[in-house]
Amino acid sequence: xxxxxxxxxxxxxxxxxxxxxxxxxLPQPSDDPKDPLNWSPRRKYLTLFVLCFSCFAATSGPTSxxxxxxxxxxxxxxxxxxxxxxxxxxxxxxxxxxxLFGPFSQIFGRSAVIFWSLVxxxxxxxxxxxxxxxxxxxxxxISRWMAGMFAALPTxxxxxxxxxxxxxxxxxxxxxxxxxxxxxxxxxSPTLGGFIVQTQQWPVVFWWTLAPIxxxxxxxxxxxxxxxxxxxxxxxxxxxxxxxxQTRIATFLPGTKVVPSPTIRTVLKSAITPFLIGTAxxxxxxxxxxxxxxxxxxxxxxxxxxxLQTPSEFGGYGFSPLQNALFSFAAWMGVIFAQVVGYFxxxxxxxxASRRKGDIWQPEYRLWNMIFPAVFGPMxxxxxxxxxQYHLHYMVLxxxxxxxxxxxxxxxxxxxxxxxxxxxxxxxxxxxIMNCYRLAFAIGLGFFVFPWEVKVGQGWxxxxxxxxxxxxxxxxxxxxxxxKSLRKYTLRGLLKSEEGASIVIRHxxxxxxxxxxxxxxxxxx
Numbered sequence: 001x002x003x004x005x006x007x008x009x010x011x012x013x014x015x016x017x018x019x020x021x022x023x024x025x026l027p028q029p030s031d032d033p034k035d036p037l038n039w040s041p042r043r044k045y046l047t048l049f050v051l052c053f054s055c056f057a058a059t060s061g062p063t064s065x066x067x068x069x070x071x072x073x074x075x076x077x078x079x080x081x082x083x084x085x086x087x088x089x090x091x092x093x094x095x096x097x098x099x100l101f102g103p104f105s106q107i108f109g110r111s112a113v114i115f116w117s118l119v120x121x122x123x124x125x126x127x128x129x130x131x132x133x134x135x136x137x138x139x140x141x142i143s144r145w146m147a148g149m150f151a152a153l154p155t156x157x158x159x160x161x162x163x164x165x166x167x168x169x170x171x172x173x174x175x176x177x178x179x180x181x182x183x184x185x186x187x188x189s190p191t192l193g194g195f196i197v198q199t200q201q202w203p204v205v206f207w208w209t210l211a212p213i214x215x216x217x218x219x220x221x222x223x224x225x226x227x228x229x230x231x232x233x234x235x236x237x238x239x240x241x242x243x244x245x246q247t248r249i250a251t252f253l254p255g256t257k258v259v260p261s262p263t264i265r266t267v268l269k270s271a272i273t274p275f276l277i278g279t280a281x282x283x284x285x286x287x288x289x290x291x292x293x294x295x296x297x298x299x300x301x302x303x304x305x306x307x308l309q310t311p312s313e314f315g316g317y318g319f320s321p322l323q324n325a326l327f328s329f330a331a332w333m334g335v336i337f338a339q340v341v342g343y344f345x346x347x348x349x350x351x352x353a354s355r356r357k358g359d360i361w362q363p364e365y366r367l368w369n370m371i372f373p374a375v376f377g378p379m380x381x382x383x384x385x386x387x388x389q390y391h392l393h394y395m396v397l398x399x400x401x402x403x404x405x406x407x408x409x410x411x412x413x414x415x416x417x418x419x420x421x422x423x424x425x426x427x428x429x430x431x432x433i434m435n436c437y438r439l440a441f442a443i444g445l446g447f448f449v450f451p452w453e454v455k456v457g458q459g460w461x462x463x464x465x466x467x468x469x470x471x472x473x474x475x476x477x478x479x480x481x482x483x484k485s486l487r488k489y490t491l492r493g494l495l496k497s498e499e500g501a502s503i504v505i506r507h508x509x510x511x512x513x514x515x516x517x518x519x520x521x522x523x524x525x
Contacts, residue, residue, distance in 0.1 A: 057216035059185035062090035093148020156431035164227035172346035179413035194325025287437030295441025334405030374473035377407030381466035389459025
């Protein structure tokens with residue numbers, strides 16, 4: 001990615017793919033070296049890596065035991081379904097934590113909130129691993145709920161970093177990296193847990209997570225910086241530490257030394273804004289898609305363990321935890337394939353759509369990538385349901401899981417990216433409310449999915465999920481068609497986007513000789 005020239009006097013642009021096309025940098029960076037947009041690519045990508053690894057490590061905490069809870073049931077003298085409620089408790093924590101603790105980033109800074117959330121998740125994992133006696137069922141469930149409460153904070157705070165650090169033409173890939181780190185943890189962590197419980201006692205599925213969580217906390221402490229920067233006015237801080245140690249202490253110990261001292265009104269506004277954004281028509285439509293698609297993805301994660309590990313004489317596949325873990329590589333492949341497709345198309349298709357429409361940007365162009373999830377999501381749920389209903393070969397189920405995970409991994413960051421770019425000044429708050437939409441359905445599914453299966457059968461359960469997922473894709477179609485008009489029905493003062501900006505400038509004569517073909521180079525218009 002290019003690093004722009006700091007001496008540009010008007011519009012700073014970067015050559016993109018050809019000598020005759022110039023891609024405008026949006027937003028326009030300032031001349032201040034402290035502006036995160038002016039950071040070197042190495043510094044930006046290191047920050048993104050630390051943030052994504054923090055999301056991965058934190059999320060691995062409340063999800064690491066998803067393939068082992070069947071084996072935990074005898075410890076607490078509870079049924080397998082009762083133990084599945086601990087998964088639901090973790091999801092409930094992931095839902096509620098950002099609503100309660102997200103506004104704290106206004107007081108202590110985003111970096112401090114991420115660091116201390118990792119520390120708390122670290123100790124919640126120790127708590128869960130020590131709950132090995134029969135009366136410990138309720139404390140164990142509470143530990144999963146608390147781990148979820150704090151594990152979600154890095155995920156909902158990272159979108160604001162992406163907006164601060166990256167230009168419009170880079171954000172698609174950055175948001176995909178965020179979502180891959182999140183869903184990667186949801187998939188990889190249980191897989192490793194499945195391998196572990198095959199030869200070890202179940203508490204080990206919690207002990208191993210201490211390594212990535214602890215490493216993430218260390219990386220955050222030594223690398224992460226606040227990226228808040230105002231190009232309109234100078235924010236006066238209570239102090240400006242100079243040395244590395246002073247900066248680390250000021251960033252992560254309680255105080256407001258690296259962020260402006262907030263007023264009570266600012267904090268309350270930060271707490272209320274997610275709900276205001278959540279009631280905007282564009283957020284409702286994008287959120288409902290995430291509500292349905294991600295919710296049913298969690299449903300597959302919940303029931304797959306039971307379906308695969310149920311003995312074959314009772315209608316299951318008789319898998320061991322090790323075989324279950326091997327089966328989950330189908331989900332790994334879905335994540336990897338989504339990363340590859342998103343890397344090549346995540347920003348290219350929206351920019352291509354902009355070129356077709358006169359080189360003028362609209363946030364709705366982000367949604368053009370949703371064609372892939374719209375096709376493969378319902379197909380995946382249908383295949384999984386047919387495989388379970390007719391007890392087909394487990395590879396049919398694996399193919400269904402692959403399609404579902406691929407669809408979910410691609411769609412959630414696209415929806416999040418779109419809504420963030422409609423509310424650029426409220427990226428934290430968008431992260432909070434989109435997290436709520438994404439997880440709300442998953443909380444309830446843990447309680448009614450089993451009665452639902454009894455009522456209509458496993459095949460129809462997932463067949464209906466396919467129909468609901470297809471209907472949700474139509475909501476995204478409405479956004480693509482009428483999103484620009486729907487954005488007008490939003491509370492005034494919240495909307496801010498790059499709509500209407502010229503994304504490409506075309507030059508046919510007097511091309512600067514210093515601009516090599518198929519490379520990025522800056523010049524003053």
